[in-house]
Amino acid sequence: MEPVTLSINDKALTVPGGITVASAVLVSGASFFRRSVSGSPRGPLCGIGICFECRLKINGLAHRRSCQVIVEDGMKIETDEQN
Amino acid sequence: MNKISTDILVVGGGPAGMAAAVGAASKTTAKITIIDDNPTFGGQIWRAELGKIKSPEARELIRKLTSDRIELLNGSQIFGRADERTLLAETANGTKAIEFKKLIIATGARERFLPFPGWTLPNVFGAGGLQALVKGGLTVKNKRIVVAGTGALLLAVAEYLKAQGAKIVLIAEQSPALKVYKFVSNLARHPKKIVDAIRLRAKLLNVPYLTDCYINSAEGDKRLKAVNLRRKAKHWRIECDYLACGFHLVPNIQLASLLGCHIENKAVKVNEFQETSLKGVYCAGEPTGIGGVELSLIEGRIAGFAAVGEKQAALGLFPGRKKAQNFATALNQAFALRDELKYLADDATLICRCEDVELARLKPFDSWRSAKLQTRCGMGPCQGQICGPAVEFVLGWKTDGVRPPIFPVSLESLSDICET
16 A cells, blocks of 8 residues: 555654554554553553553544554644653 | 344454354345444454455455445444344444344454553553554564463464564463363363463474463553563563563453343353344354354354254254364363462552552452442443453452443434434
8 A cells, every 4th residue: 555644743754554543653663642541651552442542632633542543644643742 | 313224233243243144144135234343344363454354264254245245334333222123333424223133243352451560551562452553554573572461362473473573582371381281181181282282383483482471560661661570489570662461352242231131151141043142132252252263153153044044054053163162161271360360460550541540449349330439440431341351350340231332432423312
């Protein structure tokens, strides 16, 4: 599949098409996806959409399970790490 | 809200669900609908790699599925029921009410996770979890990975990750293999054979495989840095990039429970034709008890045949099912969880990862229900799918009982129902 270019915390990244957003974020070197309710760093656990640990903001929409979303060109991904 | 009706509704597009739909379609002209929450069919065991499924057996089933007049609804999640013969699904095109005459539940299984200090750190994954992420495009070339937990899955995962260029530092299997051998060798010859076969394969792969070995804790600041292992009296530390840790599987019984199917030993109780305690509602594969892909395929076919009244055809599959069940029983015995794993979590270890509830806050309670009401344990987005099996094992609580919606849905979907 054609590579796609997306942004993770406003940094551009080109990844192979067809991969999941969770995998793209991990490939970028980030592992801190979201901050838990008490503030600890979290990343994906189950990889199949049930644990909700890999939630991210995708194109402005919060709480998307990134392991269930396929990357798209121009996608804007935000993690909690920079906050 | 969109309404559709079908003769036979199959929930779950893994091996059991696909076998059920294809089996039923081969014997009837009735309308069959199969629904799955993933983007592609195949379930977890046959999860696609970048959109492509590698197993020829799986591809053949999918080919039959798509050519056999079966209605396919993927990327769609069942979240509740409207009445005895209607389920509600959230799909890409809004909420659908699906009315059925017969129902086949093939909702599969999920990994069991057990809490230990540091298990919430980023880069601590499930064993199947890391494999799924790699199939989804994560590259693990030259990553140092410890694979730990229990079950035949560990070796399959290690083999897969190694083929992708990862350096597997260790496979830590908690099962005390020798004890298992002695204990069950008179009852069944399989468990020793299973563990031996796994050890042999690990040797062939040139990956260290230790039985009697488990993770005591994981350390790191913002991400995993090292794991602390234990084997008998020996403790040691290994630095690694990723930990892939899973403790076998738990049946997904939420839908069956919601409908009121009889549940026994955490699994859906079925008769010889895979029919549940509810007439016309069948169940096949892992929800009836963890048995693996072979058993799932046979149970699926039996359920598919039975649902269309082809009992004779179903009968022919009973001997094969018995054989697969015996193997599954032996496998589950070989990888039974050791008691020490109940005591890995300390007071500060989070048990509920959604609501950040530590073990110390759960200890004063004597039931899942009271702990939920007082601490919100199990009430976050995962709805206890992760911490439920953990508290069952660690605290001995029963976590039965589900409430709709059985999966978090958007307010839009909920309002859709109210409008009708």
